[in-house]
Amino acid sequence: MKQIVLQIPTFLNVYNDGSTERLGNMPRAPPCLNDPETGVSSKDIVFSINPLLSARLYLPKLNANDQKLPILVYFHGGAFCRESAFSEHHHEYCNIVASQANVLIVSVEHRKAPEHYLPAAYEDCWAGLKWAATHANATQNSHIISEPWLIDHGDFSKIFIGGDSSGGNIVHNVAMRAGVEPLPNGVKIIGAYMNHPYFCGSKPVGSEPIEGFEKSLPYMAWGIVYPDAPGGIDNPMVNPMAPGAPSLATLGCSKMFISVAGDDVSFRDRTVLYYEAVRASGWKGQVQLFEEKGEQHVYYMFHPHTDKGKRLIKHVTDFLKQ
Secondary structure: OOOEEEEEOOOEEEEOOOOEEEOOOOOEOOOOOOOOOOOOEEEEEEEEOOOOEEEEEEEOOOOOOOOOEEEEEEEOOOOOOOOOOOEHHHHHHHHHHHHHHOOEEEEEEOOOOOOOOOOHHHHHHHHHHHHHHHHHHHHHOOOOOOOHHHHHHEEEEEEEEEEEOHHHHHHHHHHHHHOOOOOHHHOOEEEEEEEOOOOOOOOOOOOOOOOOHHHOHHHHHHHHHOOOOOOHHHOOOOOOOOOOOOOHHHOOEEEEEEEEEOOOOOOHHHHHHHHHHHHHOOOOOEEEEEEEOOOOOOHHHHOOOOHHHHHHHHHHHHHHHO
16 A cells, blocks of 8 residues: 655655655746747756756847856755756746846756755756856867857856755855865856755754744755755754854855745744854855845745735846846
């Protein structure tokens, strides 16, 4: 008889026959040339054969054939175990951001737990960023899978990384890695944004529930997506303020934008502590925090055309245009 052996409520069921059921996964949207709403073109590419990794690229309308654009390497959310770079809400969001910020986006499709436990997603997203950076000098990288949009239209002096929820967590970890490990061709990350990032820890903070904290969704999910994490829920990848975590002063970017939602009980207070820890770390960059009162986790992703959704997206696009 088929039985659930592991579960992230409302997100994931794992059965005793090894099969998985992803709950509430959004439908996928195909890429599109000249999106009717934004004029943005998108296409899917493979950037690694082993492991097999892909991404969706977004190119806004050009003013000239040789126009160079800032590059955003984007990491989607979904608790490391569901959703996709090709999900319709992520596709709409990237179309809007590409259009309004006038950036070329590389939206990385990373492998998912439990078929591929963390740190697979971290490795995949770092690989996607490295692959994009190789195009800064594509003539010397004939061995890579090259992409004309990046070669012809990428401005490699303006590379950003960004993500939402678990994608925001990936942004932190990629930025930390970029602080100690060089990218190809001397490419540097100019800016990183994280909206409602997925952080957790062994002890509740702020408004996080004291009773039943170990059964909260962020706590439970981490044990399923990274069961072998050294230090468990206090691994620095999910708890950057844990004792012994690497100094935030080593973040490998020049500026950061962080956002929270006022009613996001799971992540709001811990993200504010992260923002304060970055400011106090001695990191040499600039960091800003934006809070939308009275809203829930990633509200703008599902309602991008409301006033509050538009306001958050404008903060992101202004950050990318600065």
